[in-house]
Amino acid sequence: MIMLLLKFLCGFNCICFGGVTKVMCIVVCVSKLRVPLGTLPPSWWMVYLLLLVFAALPVVICDNLALLSGTLRTFQRAGCDDEVVTLRCPHGTSISVQVAQYGKSAPSKAVCPQHSSTPGQQELPPNVTCLWPNALQTVVEACQKKRQCKFQTSPKTFGGDPCPGVRKYVEVAYKCRPYEFRSKVACENDVVPLKCNPNSRIAVYSASYGRTEYESIQCPQPQGVPEETCLVSYATETVMNICHGKRRCTLSADPATFGNPCKPESRMYLKVVYTCGENVNSATVVVTMVTVVMVIVIVVNVVMVVVVVITVMAVGLASVDTATAYIANIRF
Structure with a gap:
C-alpha cells in the first residue's frame, strides 16, 4: 500500500532490497514532489515521516524473522x-x-x-x-x-x-x-517443555529421536540391553510442526509422536536444539514509531516558534504575523 502511494506521488516504484536503500529511495521520491520540502506545512512533514517509518517497518520485521526461517533449512x-x-x-x-x-x-x-x-x-x-x-x-x-x-x-x-x-x-x-542455542533431552515417555520470553519465538535448529551409541548418558539402556544407533529421519520436521515460531510448546517423547525406530527393549530419547529468536510485534512497533514521529513534529513546531520570536527581536518586525511571513519567504 505504501509503495503504491509512493508510485502515485513520485511516478516510480521504491521496491528496494535493503532497509537503507529503501529509505533513500523514498527520500529521493519525496524530493521529486512538486511542492518543495522547505515550504511543506507541518501536516505534510508528518506524512513524509510516516512514509519513512512504515516503509522501513517490513524490513525490521523480516530481519528478525530471518532467524526463525534460516535455522531449520x-x-x-x-x-x-x-x-x-x-x-x-x-x-x-x-x-x-x-x-x-x-x-x-x-x-x-x-x-x-x-x-x-x-x-x-x-x-x-x-x-x-x-x-x-x-x-x-x-x-x-x-x-x-x-x-x-x-x-x-x-x-x-x-x-x-x-x-x-x-x-x-x-x-x-x-x-x-x-550463536546462542539451548538443548533439551527427554527420555522415552517423558514430556519436555520449550519456552521463550514474551518477545521471542522458538527457532528449531535440529531434533533427533531414537538412540545413538555415543550419546546416551542421560537416558541409559535397561540393564543387559546392548547399545544401538537407531534414529527416525523426520524428528526435526515433527518438532518444527509442533513448536517452530511459537512462544512455548510441549513435546512428548513417545512412539505415538515420533514412531519407534529402535528394538522393543531399547530406551529411546528425544533431543532438541533450539534458540529463541527475537520477535517483533507489528502493532507495538507501529505505536512506538508513530509516537516518535509525533514528538518530532512537536519539536519542529516548538523550534519554529522560537525562530519566530528570535526574528521579531532581531529584525524588529511589527508583529508575529509579519515575522512568520518573513520566514516563509526565506530560501535555505
Missing part, C-alpha cells in the same frame, strides 16, 4: 573447478557444515562438463567415482562457525586431485546454527 551450494563458492547465513547464526565432497561422480556429464578447448581434459570412465577424502575437513576449516565464507574450487584448495585431467566440482550442504 539445509542449504546446498555447488561449484565447478575454478569457480568461487560462497556460503552465507542470516544474522544471529553461523555456518555448520553437514556434508562436503570434492571430485566427480559418474554419470555426471551434465554437471561441470569438460571444456573442449582445454587440452589434456578427459571424461571420467563409466561407473567410476572419484572423491577426495579430506573435502569435509577443508570446508569445515574454511567456513565452520562463520556467518559467511568463500573458497575457490580447485585441487590446490582441497590439497589434492582425486582424478587428474577430469573437471571436478564441490558440493556442500550446511545449516545455520544460532
